[in-house]
Amino acid sequence: MQKYNDSTYAILGILTTNCRSGYEIKQFIDNSLNHFWKISYGQIYPTLKRLEEEGLATVQTLVQEGKPERKEYFLTEKGKDVLKNWLEQPLTQLPVERNEVLLKLFFGRHQTKEQSLYLLADYKQKLEKLYQTYEGIEEGISRHNTNHQDAKYWLFTLDYGKRVTEAAIAWCEATIKEL
CATH class of the missing domain: 1.10.287 (Helix Hairpins)
Structure with a gap:
């Protein structure tokens, strides 16, 4: 099974919380994960695209009146399996604090x-x-x-x-x- 970086797994996990768009994901990160895990917009959108390309998520484009189209992402069964597999793996190393x-x-x-x-x-x-x-x-x-x-x-x-x-x-x- 392919290995992803921890930020990819974080985004897979966030998709289980009903955050669907890149904007919602960033808001969720800023209001919760940001205290121990930082992810920028520059990481979110390419990761979402990769998740879609690799069949870990699907995307639906919503047309909004007077607003730009909105892409919403949904985990696939494969995406849920990848997340579950990662969650079940032991830690490979202790986190190193930069202080x-x-x-x-x-x-x-x-x-x-x-x-x-x-x-x-x-x-x-x-x-x-x-x-x-x-x-x-x-x-x-x-x-x-x-x-x-x-x-x-x-x-x-x-x-x-x-x-x-x-x-x-x-x-x-x-x-x-x-x-």
Whole structure:
């Protein structure tokens, strides 16, 4: 079976959520996946075309009065099988985090202690804002999507983000204290 990149699998998964157009897919990414997986418009449309060409999705063109035509994509059985197969595969590697704060702190002896403290305080503030964003997302899911069959899984990934963010905030506090 052909192997695809993870963004392709992400788009296959998004097509199970009733997001049908490239625009809807991008909106879904920006409002949910963007906190842990980024995909640009420049990736979405070529991927959708490839999914259609390879029989993983079908496309229907809708004529809209006074608007451009709209393409809607639907998973085929083959597309569902490819997604299911990928979901069932074990992880091949742990994700590697790219974190500019850690990179700068790693070389921290080449900057002033005050600059390191500022860097950490600023990072902590941004993390606290991110945590508030996660709480808002959680509230929205709990209020508007409690019956959605994917809501429980969305909350699992959100909980991961909240816990990682809490740990990073605690790390900032401990590192600031140590400095």
